[in-house]
Amino acid sequence: MASKEPTDEQPAKPVADRTLVVVHAFGDYRRGDSITDPGEVDTVLKSENAIHCRKVIPQ
Template sequence: MADSKTPDTPASTQTAPAFTLVVIHPFGERRRGDAITDADEIAEVMAGENAHHVNRVAK
């Protein structure tokens, strides 16, 4: 039987998110209303414990 593996794709080839983040509850050095637009920072916030402190806003 043939092995049904999916092709490996590097994790570093992330596409830019179709949204920005806006802080609704301050955390770290972020204040309410701050916009987070950098793709790496967005990924870091969404993967961390502060994901519930932001709203996603379409670009």
């Protein structure tokens, strides 16, 4: 029986229930960038930069 290496089992990356697409550049983000990290999505939506993004439901 083969032993599993720790690199074989990577923790599942959390997935946001929505993705943000930048329509007006701000901070380090440029127009067309996608923000997919759930923590970053939440941070942006709670900031004044939320108006610079559009919410997209991932497929």
